[in-house]
Amino acid sequence: MVITQMSGEECRAFLASASLGRLGCSRDNQPYVVPIYFAYEPDFIYVLSTFGQKTEWMRANPKVCLEVEEIANESQWMSVIAIGRYQELPEPQYTAEREHARTLLGKRYLWWQNALGERQIRVGDHAITPLFFRIHVDSITGLRATEGSAESGKAPEK
Numbered sequence: 001m002v003i004t005q006m007s008g009e010e011c012r013a014f015l016a017s018a019s020l021g022r023l024g025c026s027r028d029n030q031p032y033v034v035p036i037y038f039a040y041e042p043d044f045i046y047v048l049s050t051f052g053q054k055t056e057w058m059r060a061n062p063k064v065c066l067e068v069e070e071i072a073n074e075s076q077w078m079s080v081i082a083i084g085r086y087q088e089l090p091e092p093q094y095t096a097e098r099e100h101a102r103t104l105l106g107k108r109y110l111w112w113q114n115a116l117g118e119r120q121i122r123v124g125d126h127a128i129t130p131l132f133f134r135i136h137v138d139s140i141t142g143l144r145a146t147e148g149s150a151e152s153g154k155a156p157e158k
């Protein structure tokens with residue numbers, strides 16, 4: 001197996017084709033990671049979100065990251081990490097951005113919206129009213145593993 005760095009262009013193309021990732025945030029030196037659906041276009045990651053621990057933490061500390069991977073098998077995979085800053089998109093200031101996010105999120109938006117509606121009816125909890133946020137992406141890195149051996153695949157000499 002050979003592990004190589006992905007170019008910025010490859011990372012962006014991968015993020016644009018993906019829809020499920022792991023959002024990382026932290027507060028008071030405690031990390032917190034949750035799976036989320038997202039839509040990416042340079043240089044923003046859009047998310048439809050419940051209000052809860054992650055949004056409270058991201059309000060307190062907007063430095064966040066998103067990890068996305070595709071694993072064919074243990075020696076063929078891609079993993080991309082985007083680092084950036086949380087920004088909430090409330091109405092009415094961000095109506096156009098919310099509409100844009102809805103369009104980008106497409107089917108995922110409808111699926112998640114229905115799931116939320118259903119949960120809200122069952123729980124009767126208005127705290128789960130959804131909100132939109134986006135991440136301003138400051139940097140992206142990616143690693144790709146492919147089958148085969150590197151030319152320099154020998155063990156390093158001591």
Ligand SMILES: Cc1cc2nc3c(=O)[nH]c(=O)nc-3n(C[C@H](O)[C@H](O)[C@H](O)COP(=O)(O)OP(=O)(O)OC[C@H]3O[C@@H](n4cnc5c(N)ncnc54)[C@H](O)[C@@H]3O)c2cc1C
Pocket residue numbers: 020034035036037038047048049050051052053054055112
């Ligand atoms: C495939 C998939 C896609 C998802 N897409 C979205 C999305 O697009 N937007 C979105 O907002 N949410 C999505 N979720 C749900 C998300 O992972 C969180 O569970 C949810 O957003 C609540 O997070 P919260 O921080 O607001 O937790 P809260 O509702 O505040 O929950 C409090 C506690 O519950 C625990 N908890 C919360 N979420 C999880 C979890 N996923 N696993 C284990 N423990 C948990 C935590 O320990 C936390 O302390 C998705 C989940 C899955 C599996």
